[in-house]
Amino acid sequence: MHQTPVCRRIVLLGAGRVAQHLGPALWRAGHAVTHIWSRTPASAAALAAQVPGAVPVTSLALPAADLYILCVPDGAVSAVLATAEFPPGALVVHTAGALPLAVFAAYPAVRGGVLYPLQTFSAGRSIDWPTIPLCVEAATAADQELLLQVACSLSQVVELVATPQRQALHVAAVFACNFTNHLLGIGHALLQEAVLPFGLLEPLIRETVHKALAHPPFTVQTGPAVRHDAATLARHEAMLTAHPSWQQIYKQLTASIQGQQEPQPSNNELPPRL
Template sequence: MSQPSIRRQIILLGAGQVARHLGPALARAGHTLTHVWSRTPASAAALAAEIPGALPTTSLDLTTLPPAGLYIICVPDGAVAGVLAAARFPAAALVVHTAGALPLSVFDAVAGLRGGVLYPLQTFSAGRQIDWPTVPLCVEAATAADQQGLLQVARSLSQVVEVVATPQRQTLHVAAVFACNFTNHLLGIGHALLQEAALPFALLAPLIQETVQKALDQPPFTVQTGPAVRHDAATLARHQAMLAPHPGWQQIYKQLTASIQEQQMGAGANKQEPPRL
């Protein structure tokens, strides 16, 4: 990515997975990260050590934050309100969160604060490299000037940057949970079942890759396959019996089967059919 036209002095509040990926990426993009704060001092020190020139904050109570051009809150969604309530930001500071589900209005509780959102639509895990130019970054701010500033920061990281208002971003987050988190859980179930059968998970790799690619090429509902869509009652019953040792997974199987069949019935009802006598 090109260097940002306006370099920012940034303080990170949080040292979890999002911050551990975002902080170094911002530094590589030419921004100056001066400090890292965390409720766990060791985590702040570890992340600051990975960012040239950054220092861990010396205060845990957030009342003596150093000045910065931008404060980025990278803590779990449920902790954002607590950070905002505890922190003493400089007057008219620009503070953003990185959460998909939290509204922009979470900043309304702090008088005089300029709030915004910088939401990276990606999953972050230790030991994984992120291709930042391909990561969609969703930006939102209360004013046009702050929105423009956040767009500049986002564009210094990614080639896929969108202004996304709270309602759409929250819908995007729900969709991402289905597409990423739930899908990964289902893959985990498949992995565990193959382990029980002493079979390698790699056997599923071509199937998984084709399924994902097909869903990216066409609307996923239109390319649904499997015993549920075929109403193969014998196979469905056999699978459910095999899952009896795992009643939770068996229930997931039943619910997903019902969902697939309901969706297919709805799609069929919407098709134009010739009149019947």
């Protein structure tokens, strides 16, 4: 699809969870991560120790490089851009799903871009980079091509995604990942109260995810809400009286499920149940 990736000199700004995974991955892909900056010097030093050749720096007067990658919280991107001293015309990208490319408009001395990895990053978890979708955006064709080459050196799933689509993707990811994890947390807490192991839910969780990946998820919806099982719904709501915020979530999700078109049985089969 693109030319064989060439070694790029890359500076990482930030040493948090994204940088902790991205830095070593870039080195393994053949790039030279030359410097790592963090507002916490110990964090920059710790990450540099994991990336051969990388030098931790405390100054934002940055050395020359082919690419500068901002791995800082969304709210810190503008502050770093305003404070850092990039070489004139530097190509600087952020890794955020929700921030527009236009965040760079106030800084005409740099060329802006986006390299957004669609994954959740946690300490102690390994990342299978070739499978991670990487979303690329840039203002010029030349910068786009450079970012595509870097992205393709890391992943086999690389897409050009403009800001509006990427922001929609980020919202979808919050529903699919963050909200789902919160709901799993509620399930975990309820089982703890009932003195039952969370592992009882594992086969159910796996089957739910497998079906949602194999079919449009709304078409394989199960449970008392989609069946309009009023008696069971009322029982569940009563059991959640001690947790009014969870009870409200239960009611809102029930209403949302019932607001979607119900799955249509085929071959005289009943809808799937839970």
